[in-house]
Amino acid sequence: MITFEHVSKVYPDGTHAVHDLTFDAPTGKLTVLVGPSGCGKTTSLRMVNRLIRPTSGDILLDGESTNGMDEALLRRRIGYVIQHAGLFPHRTVLDNVAATPRLSGASKRQARLIAGELLERVGLPATFASRYPWQLSGGQQQRVGVARALASDPDFMLMDEPFSAVDPVVRSQLQDEFLRLQREIGKTIIMVTHDIDEALKLGDQVAVLRTGGKLAQLATPEELLTAPADAFVADFVGRDRGYRSLGFVAAAPGLVVRSEPSVPIGSSVEDARAATDDDWLLVVDERAHPLGWVEPRTLRAPISFSDLNLSGTVAHRTGTMRHVLDASLSAPSRRGVLVDEDGALVGSVTAAEVVGSLAEIHAAGVTTGGTAS
Amino acid sequence: MNLDWIVRESDSILVLLVWHLGLSVVPVVIGLAMALPLGWVAHRSGAFKSVVLGTTGLLYTVPSLALFVMLPSILGTRILDPLNVVVALTVYTVALLVRTVSDGLDSVPVETVQAAQAMGYRTLQRLVSVELPVAVPVIAAGLRVAVVSNVSVVSIAALIGTQQLGLLFTQGAQLRFLTPIIVGIVLCLVLAVVLDGLVVLLARRLTPWTPRAVHA
The missing domain is CATH 3.10.580.10 (CBS-domain)
Structure with a gap:
């Protein structure tokens, strides 16, 4: 579990990026942070692995405060996936993925073995192992990015707009595959997106943040659609809520299906x-x-x-x-x-x-x- | 052209060539070693970066002859000591390469640096195993300029009498004899081309990952 306890981030110029944020990201679940630009969602994410230091409050991993932890060691425990994958251009696909187990102390041989397994797991053929990142499409790079984050087998994962830099068809495919993968691996994940549809599709729970980094509502996707906490959430969740909430209603067994010539x-x-x-x-x-x-x-x-x-x-x-x-x-x-x-x-x-x-x-x-x- | 002269003098020409090679290459090696940490400081120094780069860049504008003449009194060396030339050219190389190293580190994609940091690389680890390797193409481009310009600047040291191909120019000028001048120019050119080619080859060996243009 990742716990935010009254976490705030105030910049020297007085801007409140995140304001008194308190919530839990439960073990084995995918929590999505969503909101308009400037709502502090990415800042919140980056405070978990201390790429940004909170001004006040504390973030706990399984009850253990991250305040004062060795930052490099903390980060090695947390998988991290970003928008443009951020692969190392000078390393092959295999060695990109092997980088995280190497950091955690695995031997080169062992790390490459793990990397090979993970490439297969994210749906990349073995022939890709020896390619360099520039030889891959955006969607393929993103798969490598996910494989790299998973290669050290971390308990926690942070994902910052992981699927937003690819075209809609590939995005939907990557989302489906990731959901399937997450069902197998059950990591504790916090994901950031500006795309409410992605949040509703992927999240076990969704935290809607408003400008100034305040939590507007934390709920399941279905609750967000059917019972938005206030006008801001309702507006952010968007039009067609009634229709979209049908996406959480199973086709009724009682539905009369006529035979079609x-x-x-x-x-x-x-x-x-x-x-x-x-x-x-x-x-x-x-x-x-x-x-x-x-x-x-x-x-x-x-x-x-x-x-x-x-x-x-x-x-x-x-x-x-x-x-x-x-x-x-x-x-x-x-x-x-x-x-x-x-x-x-x-x-x-x-x-x-x-x-x-x-x-x-x-x-x-x-x-x-x-x-x- | 007087071929007899060339044959007769070939031993001493070879000595001058070897000296020229050494005086060109050694400062580049030392200069690069110094420019790496300095360039990294410039790269990281944010607002002060232009100050750091401006200061080192200023060194390059000191006339080489002035430097050759001034250094003995600063270093306490004799005027003919080749160390003067090595120090002077090292100063120039550093002046050139600090900016190059800084530019090279700037050229590393932000996402790559961020990813490395988020994965738990420590600062030095990240510099050595991620940032510098990715910066090699830019640094190598600067290194080529430094090597070639050193080959040419070294010959100026002939005016203070240091052993290298530049002596062929002063000799030719004094004797009103063209052959040594032509030999000196040709050998300088060949040396520059060969050293430049070596830097290119080395850079290729270090960057098997860069997209190569395919020529039909």
């Missing part, structure tokens, strides 16, 4: 028109995975990929209500496509049916319900 890609015009009376028909591949929608009336030749309308998203039957509702709203037929764990077609639901089942869930008191102001 479908034809395989390459079907003839006649088969397509015979399959449905509706304006839109779902097209699947040979494994029954949904591909897209066609309008049978406008077909002139057997269905090809260029005929497909790809606007509809696909939701997993065991996913969240947010995905299910989005699938129904995005499909041109207004019928949301549901698939099973393997991605094969299960059936469809309409937005009205999804909202209806939400009302039932709400009435049954299964969730706290959307009370966004």
Whole structure:
């Protein structure tokens, strides 16, 4: 556990970067610090490994005060990941990762062995080991950065905007992989981000800071969406709170899924028109995975990929209500496509049916319900 | 050109060449050793940095001949002592390289330095195993200038009679005889090119990690 006890940081010019911050980052959990620029989130993070010294207050690691600890030794106990990875340009990928176990006293051989394992763990092929950082993409560098932080097997990790320097597709992929990794390794993590969506997606708990370094609310992501403490938090969490809070509601087992007519890609015009009376028909591949929608009336030749309308998203039957509702709203037929764990077609639901089942869930008191102001 | 003269004098020309080599290289080695800590101080000294760099840079503006003549009285050496030349050129090398080392350390990406600090490197450990290796390309560029300029400045010491290729110039001028002057110029050029090439090679050996331009 990382404990902040009345921690403040005041700069000589009188600026309060952090003001009387008190909270716990529980063992094995990911705590996200989020807030607008100037809210002191990065300052707070850097006070944990004393890159910045608090003006007053204390930060404890598993109950032990960091005040007066040898700073280098303290830092070796805490993994650190930053925005642009900050890799050593003069060392190979393998030796970059081996640097932290080396600092903790491992032999060169041993450190490289550990580094090799970690590269595999963060999803980098062994062929990358001998490359230099400039030969890697931003996303790959970030993976190396994570591997390096984990290589000394620290109990604690600090992450400063770790995924914000890469494009949205890679970011989402890195986030998913990191969540999976964290479930296996269970480190005690504090992460800083300015991106509320990232905070809600990754955090076990989220601390929202306001300008001047004051804690506005510390809560689970779901609580932040459904019960923001004040207007600042509500505003920061943003619009679409009601909709986004559906991301924390599991797709209801009671949701009535109708069977959806479908034809395989390459079907003839006649088969397509015979399959449905509706304006839109779902097209699947040979494994029954949904591909897209066609309008049978406008077909002139057997269905090809260029005929497909790809606007509809696909939701997993065991996913969240947010995905299910989005699938129904995005499909041109207004019928949301549901698939099973393997991605094969299960059936469809309409937005009205999804909202209806939400009302039932709400009435049954299964969730706290959307009370966004 | 008088080839007979060259053949006849080849032994003494070789002696002058070796002296020239030594007087060029030794000050660079000593100067670099001194510039590393000084450059690090400049790099770390924030607001005072321009003061430190300005002061060392000023040394470079002292005319070399004046330095060669003044040093014996400061050091208590004889006027012909090669030590005067070594000290003078070391002063110039330091003047050049302090800025180079400081620039080199400035060129290390902020994220890299921060990451090293956050990982728990101690200050000296970080300097030796992270900052200096990353600064090598910039430092090597400055070192090339220092080596080549030393080869040329050493010859000025001929005016106070120190053994090196510059003596060929004074000799040629006194005898109104062109051959020694041409030999001196050619050997100085060759020496400069060879030493410059050695610095480049050494820098490449130290930086296998830099992106190399691919030439078709």
